[in-house]
Amino acid sequence: MTLESIAGLYNYWVVIFLMMTGFYIVLARKNLIKSVIGLNIFQTSVFLLYITMGKVDHGTAPIVPPAIAAEQAHAAHGTTEAGHAAVGHAALEHAETAQGLAHDVAHNLADDAISHGSELAHASTEIIYSNPLPSVLMLTAIVVGIATTALALALVVRIREDYGTVDEERILELDRGE
Amino acid sequence: MIDAIYAHLPILLIVLPLVAAPCCVLVGNGRAAYLLALVVSFLTFACSIVLLGEALDHDVIRYELGNWSPPYGIEYRVDIFSGFVMAFVSGIGAIVLVYAPLSVRDEIPASKHYLFYATYLLCMTGLLGMCVTGDLFNVFVFLEISSLSSYALISLGRTRRAPLAAFQYLILGSIGATFILIGIGLLYQMTGTLNMADIAARVPHEHGPRTVLVAFAFLTVGLCVKMAVFPLHTWLPNAYTYAPSVVTCFIAATATKVSVYAFVRIIFGIITPGFAFDVLPLDTELMLFSLVGIFIASTAAIYQDNVKRLLAYSSVAQIGYMLLGISMATPTGLSGGIVHMFNHALIKGGLFMVAGCFALRLGSVQLSDWKGAGRTMPFTALAWAIGGLALIGVPLTAGFISKWLLLTSAFETGRWPIAVLMLLSSLLAVVYVWRVVETLFFSEPSEAAANATEAPLRMLVPTYVLIGATLLFGVWTPYSAGIARQAAIALLGGTP
The missing domain is CATH 1.10.287.3510 (Helix Hairpins)
Known part of the structure; x- marks a missing residue:
């Protein structure tokens, strides 16, 4: 030794x-x-x-830096809002198929939000x-x-x-x- | 609704007594707190029986705390072994509570009754938690919950020596628990996980780094303190002697057994017997300390004039039999060790209850004050005689079943000297049991004994439930030795 x-x-x-x-x-x-x-x-x-x-x-301390956290939250929030708007729109135009369509749209957009979020998360893993x-x-x-x-x-x-x-x-x- | 309760049984087992304990404090009234504790302890017993049945019928029950999947979240696991231990721990907890009120009224100041029942429930929570959890750090937390509450319970004893005994137990118990904490930390350092099954899969055994060895050493020594293995038993005689009778009944019957349970889990679940017994010489060491402990503690028991101290030394000796079974690591030996946990819990619980009955009527647990009490308190004295026979291991009692299994295993593995020593050590048990029987039945009654009346039914009935169970499980074994055998095979099954 x-x-x-x-x-x-x-x-x-x-x-x-x-x-x-x-x-x-x-x-x-x-x-x-x-x-x-x-x-x-x-x-x-x-x-x-x-x-x-x-x-x-x-x-470093195991806390996600505020900048990345804010970006992440913003991205997730933005896409979800877009999803809601699209759902509302679809519901007005196609009343009959609204339910199914709304579900699809919301689902897709939610997926987007998640993948977007995980990209950001990926970027943040470079910090130890x-x-x-x-x-x-x-x-x-x-x-x-x-x-x-x-x-x-x-x-x-x-x-x-x-x-x-x-x-x-x-x-x-x-x-x-x- | 029923389904929802059913799915959450493993956590209810912990949550019920844990929530009821502060409720007892809030109620602030001894009687109401007692009723609450009684109801909760029987509900807990029912939960554990259902869980044991489920584990026997199907397979291991897994419960993910807060829906976090293991190894990230804490996992509760009920298999046959843990189900068996938690069933008898909660069962004895409930029966002791039935027995408790008169003895508590006699020995503990009325202003502290509600606190007593709250602490009792906390102690039960800790013991059951150690059985049910599959997370190593959780084991430490529950161990400390049960230990801290048992220190507080012991300090409630009547004499001024009770707080001192509790303090000495606290110091040694905390050192033991801290050793366990170091062991857990080192294992975490090697594996990066706290889930017991996960650790077992990741921990390097042969040619592993020394850290693993050190971790096992810390865990073993820490648990040996909690199990009161000779020569680390020094806290036990004082703690059992000076604690209130009810506390001694409960702690003597359950606390050390649950530590034995944790030890078996760690040896067979994490260390694996191959590593512990073949690579490391843990089996010969355990056998040596068990046998030396059995002889020294039994001999010490013979010379005691305080009956509770006599039983306490006998407990140290009986832990030796359990460890003998574990160290043999054959299905028969291990099931002998496991079933002895159960049988000894019944026997010692029953005998300490008898001591509590005499303490209530004669106001003393000194053997000299018990002279001739068999004439005025025949049923209580008879319970001692039956329990004593079971402690010796006479056929048709539960003690015989476990000793028979241990003897069979000793012969199977060609360790006949151990078999001979076990038989010899039973003779020592004959001596200390007989001393009390002789004093009870064949001495001129002392003044206190001559004026004593039979113990009240509310205490005699629970005493006879436990003493009767030692007779029942001496002839009918599918639910004692049978389950123990299944548990032993499951424990050994993980290893080639």
Whole structure:
């Protein structure tokens, strides 16, 4: 492993460092609050791991640039309006076959709109986007993490009310003394 | 209308308890919340029975969440295995709720009753969700829903040790869940998908990159914490002992089993037994830890004076039998492991219910306080005796069926030392079951026991439903061992 590749993986080193720090704190610290903080650091390292893997080289944020989005919306909107106009026209002129014709016309124009839209979309694929999914997953995991921390702190409050301390050794001593 | 409901059954199974839980909180009244929870749990049970029937008659039921086709959207899958597990989980959830009100009134302050039922429903949602989902990240989310609610449920226990036990479980459980999350992330990194079937098709097995190995290692260790496999079981005895009786009944019967389910899914669905057991030595490792766990936990159970702690250690041992079956990876062995999940859920659920009855009448679960209670509470004590026989694995009880399958498989694969060790370990179970039976029937009644009256019918009937089921499924097996065998063959079918 060359120095360059070690440096190139710096985000993973950060992840591993945080993971081990958090894990050590959880296992080694006897203070309940410190365990909760350790657990938090441990979970945060996993968030970073996921976000790292979602990043694509030279990729930008996975949001369609406003210019392309506007163009796309305009094109789709325009053709659909044309379709509606044609449908109205056809309905006036050929009342009897209006239904079938209107359907056909609308269908064709809708197809046009779609193919037009996909051409634009094709053009926009030249931009490289990062993968948004891992970040989205982490939003869920962050919520889970907050819930865990909240519950853990609530339990610590109750433990402190009952024992008068948040030190695990002291609590176990008190229990033995019972 | 009926058709529409029918088509959406897999999601109703989750949505019903999930929506009912906040409703319980909004109602804000213990009694109304109880009725709501009871109705919903039976509806959920009915849903899962219909789904299991469907899966048995036809094929795998697939449900696309929000009409997004997999692998882009989340897919819910009900096959025979998941249908079987969700049927017994929701069934036991419903029966425990029937049993609950008197015990809850005795052990939990009245102001918290509605919150208790809301949390109970959430826990059930999480467990059923883990069974029904075909999406790996969804498994993690549901695992956390069930875990977080079970920490909260355990902390409701009467003594001050309950919050401490819940806290210790929370720390270990969260580490386990985070390990699972790392494993899922690494698998996603290798395959670019979260759908379990899709991952299985894309993941490189032999000569694959080390990332896959690391992912499997994280998933295995994380799930072993949740399953309470020896030596990662340390959270379990305290959690089961100090939780309210009703919570112990439910969690002991279902939570670890659902983790075993997820483990089996990952080994047979994603890792494939060929890779896990032939390339990696996971089978020998699992067997080793199972057998050591069975002996150490059973021996520890013998020396317990607190009956709930005794049963908790016995649970750690019984998880070992399930893993033994899984590690043999033959149709007989795997079906033995799967059916033991079901049988043990019935037996342990029933026995913890008995403990709850005694706790209500005698105010204690210390063995010394149960002396002679068999004379004043004969039916409750008889339920213990029957459940205990099933736990040992005496013929005509459910425990015998699963142990028989495991023994057969051990002989089939030429692992007779394991068969001998299993028989020896059953003797340890005889000892700890007998200790309690002896105390109940052959000791001079303690003062509390002499003045005790038989447990109320509202608690005895659900207890006998579960204990009776252990006898029923000991002689009539098409719907226990039969389904388990079909599930095992389907699980092994994907591999040559």
